[in-house]
Amino acid sequence: MTATQQTITTIDEVLSTGAVHSTYQPIVELDTGRVVAYEALARGPQGPLHTPDALFAAARAAGRLAELDRLCRSAALRGAVAAELRPPLTVFVNVEPEVLESAPMDELLAIATTAPAGLRVVVEITERALATRPADLLRAVERVREVGWGVALDDVGAESMSLAFMPLLRPDVVKLDLRLVQQRPGPAVAEIMNAVNGYAERTGALVLAEGIEDEQHLAMASALGASLGQGWYFGRPGPTAVTDRPVGALDLPPAQLRTAGATDSPFGCLPEGTQLRTAPKALLIELSKHLERQAMRLGETCVVAATFQEARHFTPATSLRYRDLVARTGFVAALGADLPVEPVPGVRGADLAPTDPVRGEWDVVVLSPHFSAALLARDLGDEGPDRQRRYEYALTYDRRTVERAGVALVARVAAQPAPAGPVDADHGQPAAVPAVAPDGGTVEEVLLRRALAATTSGVTIADMTAPDQPLVYVNAAFEQLAGLSAAQVLGRNCRFLQGPDTDPGVVARMRAAVREGAEFRATLLNHRGAEREPWWNEIHLAPVLDAGGAVVQYIGVQTDVTARVTAERELLQERDRTRRHLAQIEELAYTDPLTGLPNRRRFEERMEAALWQARLGGDAVALLFLDLDGFKAVNDARGHAAGDELLQVVADRLRARLRRGDLLARLGGDEFLVGLPGLDPATAEAEARQVAGQLCAAVREPVLLGSAPVQVSASIGVSVHPEDGAEFGPLLHRADARMYAAKHPADAAV
Structure with missing residues (x-):
């Protein structure tokens, strides 16, 4: 450098x-x-x-x-x-x-x-x-x-x-x-x-x-x-090749042939000779729904990609199903002429060019690590009712074919999703939905009112040009959700659904979205009827624009998801209880039940981590092996209960004399281990012996057991990394030997 x-x-x-x-x-x-x-x-x-x-x-x-x-x-x-x-x-x-x-x-x-x-x-x-x-x-x-x-x-x-x-x-x-x-x-x-x-x-x-x-x-x-x-066990990154290991060739799998791409057709991925069947669109719809249900069971490792020929076939009912797919699977894509890059939040879309062969297909691909299925169909060009139009199709579970079809579709997916909004099926632009008249109207208006009345989701329309933005339309499903009749809610702002326990943060975000004329989705707690029965509302608000681009209405779609939210909360509570239980079990496995100190297993793990840090930073680590002198006499004379109490007092005294980052454990019986990380190598042994002296003094202080004081002392052996060893085992052995020498000086002299 x-x-x-x-x-x-x-x-x-x-x-x-x-x-x-x-x-x-x-x-x-x-x-x-x-x-x-x-x-x-x-x-x-x-x-x-x-x-x-x-x-x-x-x-x-x-x-x-x-x-x-x-x-x-x-x-x-x-x-x-x-x-x-x-x-x-x-x-x-x-x-x-x-x-x-x-x-x-x-x-x-x-x-x-x-x-x-x-x-x-x-x-x-x-x-x-x-x-x-x-x-x-x-x-x-x-x-x-x-x-x-x-x-x-x-x-x-x-x-x-x-x-x-x-x-x-x-x-x-x-x-x-x-x-x-x-x-x-x-x-x-x-x-x-x-x-x-x-x-x-x-x-x-x-x-x-x-x-x-x-x-x-x-x-x-x-x-x-x-x-x-790869990892530090084999060698750290360096400027040159390592010299202490033999060299060999990496045998990669055979070169893979191109499978499919953005110019390929999923239907064209079917192997030559595949048996094709003919079916009306109504059957393909049901087969598609079945594959979607299978995908939701597969979870976050599943990819779903589907074609819809034209944006108008991505209906409100389809939107609801695909919203569920987004919530439960890993990746969801929808392709069709004039489809936006995000037809539903989380769904990745693609607008198919007029010459794209996929515009003439009906494809649904479901792929996960252990499951593969694809419905690949081609439009036969029938006239007549839409659901009776015929397709030739194959339903395949051949993994190679499904993967190729999946690549062909995903290779068309747009790179960056854009803000979502209502889509005009003919032009792919934000749609201006007309207000619903209370009575009369054109044929289209009558059909729209009938459709809104029949849907099971609550639908509302609010007039954004009037003071306080009142509701001007509600369907029958919303009346049931609100527990109030249309006559009781029309002309009122929909905030009457809220209560004191409705999340104010969600309400604030909803109001901010409305002020900005943006789409909004959330799940919030609402209240039903005069009894104010609580229920969870999954709400979707979408703005309606006039010819000049101004927001004139908001359409709201509400769904009662109380059962789902309750089940999810119960599941989370159960998981939390399980996690706490497992944490308690793990803590018991690593803790001495008498003193509450870590046991040898936990101490060894922490010492190994301290030694690893010391090797990186060039620090020293000391290990102290402490054994009580006179404990057996107290235990024999006063009983095990008194001995246990004495060990608890000793543990508290040792803990109080150590630094916050020091390590302390009960090895067993009347033996304790102390770890002193982050020491200066030049003074580590002296510091460790000073701490050992302080601990011995703390142990020697009389302990009141019942009405009579007792007194014990301690013998301590000290070992220091790196002089006495690089790993925990050698350090423990050396400290143990020195403790024994301190406890039995005559034996050590011999």
């Missing part, structure tokens, strides 16, 4: 001078110990922009993220030469997901020639890219494969979205989030590993475990099904 580089403090200077370099962390085969690859980790110049977090945060704030990302990738491949990373090694290079749309891999491919001849490259994509811009992501993956590079999906398990998109991205390497190997196994880990191992078994993909720092982590990585690993 030059003096000039050391003074670099702004992202503009970094980019103009190219002051970015890479360090390389080895990736190792767990079975053989061979180094088969390195991950290139970006580093900035010495100073405030040295770490990747600071570096990329500065570029993001300056709007120059794409430039920095390109510079880091180029530095990673150029640096591979200086780091002596020669074939058969592979280099893993990260791609920042936020730049996929603005820089769709062209510069990545342009620097392919900078890699050493024969050096394989694997591009890492993090799960943050998956839901935000899926079409760009899929296109980028195809471009990477075109130049013969591999694809790794990073941080798998950190979010359920990574499992949902795994079968669509088809990564060659699945990188497990480090928490999977470093934390205690639980149901979530089991779900992740079922999905990952199932995918690896089907595709031959490699599983790589990150964060391996000790033997325990290594054993857990192997147990989870990983064949590759």
Whole structure:
């Protein structure tokens, strides 16, 4: 690092001078110990922009993220030469997901020639890219494969979205989030590993475990099904290749052929010779609903993608179903002519071009790690009633076909959702819904009133041009929800539904949305009828605009979700009780029940953490082994109850004499352990012996048991890291021996 580089403090200077370099962390085969690859980790110049977090945060704030990302990738491949990373090694290079749309891999491919001849490259994509811009992501993956590079999906398990998109991205390497190997196994880990191992078994993909720092982590990585690993156990990131391990080749699965893309048709993904059936649209609707119900049972690792031909087929009833899908599944997409980029909040949409073959299809794809199904249909062009129009279709559970159809649809999904609003089915613009007249009107108005009267959701219309914004229309369903007749509510502001226990924060947000003329969704507590019976209202408010763009009315749709909210709250309460119970069980497993101090198991864990920090910071740690002298005599003379009371008093005195960060545990019987972290190596032993003297003095003070005082003393042995050992076991053994010597000086002299 030059003096000039050391003074670099702004992202503009970094980019103009190219002051970015890479360090390389080895990736190792767990079975053989061979180094088969390195991950290139970006580093900035010495100073405030040295770490990747600071570096990329500065570029993001300056709007120059794409430039920095390109510079880091180029530095990673150029640096591979200086780091002596020669074939058969592979280099893993990260791609920042936020730049996929603005820089769709062209510069990545342009620097392919900078890699050493024969050096394989694997591009890492993090799960943050998956839901935000899926079409760009899929296109980028195809471009990477075109130049013969591999694809790794990073941080798998950190979010359920990574499992949902795994079968669509088809990564060659699945990188497990480090928490999977470093934390205690639980149901979530089991779900992740079922999905990952199932995918690896089907595709031959490699599983790589990150964060391996000790033997325990290594054993857990192997147990989870990983064949590759990286972490400090194998070596820290450095400027050159490690020299103490053998080198081997990374055997990636065979190159994958292109499956489908934004120009492909899901119906066209059906294998040649697939048996096709003919059915009216009415049957396809029911088959689609069945697949939607299956998707909701699959949960957050499920992807749902569907086509609707035209926006008018995405009906209010469809909106309600897809709102439920968004709440229960990982990713939901809807495609059709004139559909907005977000037809329902959370649903990712796409407007199909007039020449897009998907405009003539009815497709529903449901894909998760352990389930795949697709309804793929093509319109036969019938005239007549809409529900009687015929389609030729296939219902397939063949995973390969479902994945190809899913890629074909998701590859069309827009990158950024826009604010949602009522959509005009003919033009894709905000719709101006006419006011509903109280009587008479045109045929369209009569049909609209009948439809609103028949719906099971409460519907209201408020006049935003009148003082206090009164209700001018309510349907029969709303009368039942409110417990009041139309005559009792028309002309009033709908705040009469609220009560003293209605959340004022939700009300404030609703009023702010109305002031801004924005759409609003929430669930809030309302009250019904004269008895003021509480009920939970899932409300959706949508503005109605006049020709000049001014808000003239608000349409409200209300649904009673009391049963759902009650069930959810009961479930949360039960989960909270279970968590507290498990926490109590865990606390008992790590705590001495008599004194309330940590037991040896917890003390050892905390000491290992303190020793690890000491090794990083160059500090010293002392371990004190304390044994009471005279305790047995008290126990024999006064009984076990008195002995227990004496141990509790001693524990309190020891706790009171230690610093806040010091460690204290009861080893068993009349033995205690004390840990003193963060000591100066030059004075650690002296400090530890000083603390030992203070503890001995505290123990010697008389203890009143009943009406008579008793007195005991203590023998203490001291060991210090690093002089007496680097691990807990040797330190404990040395402290124990010195305690015994202090207690039995004659034996020690012999």
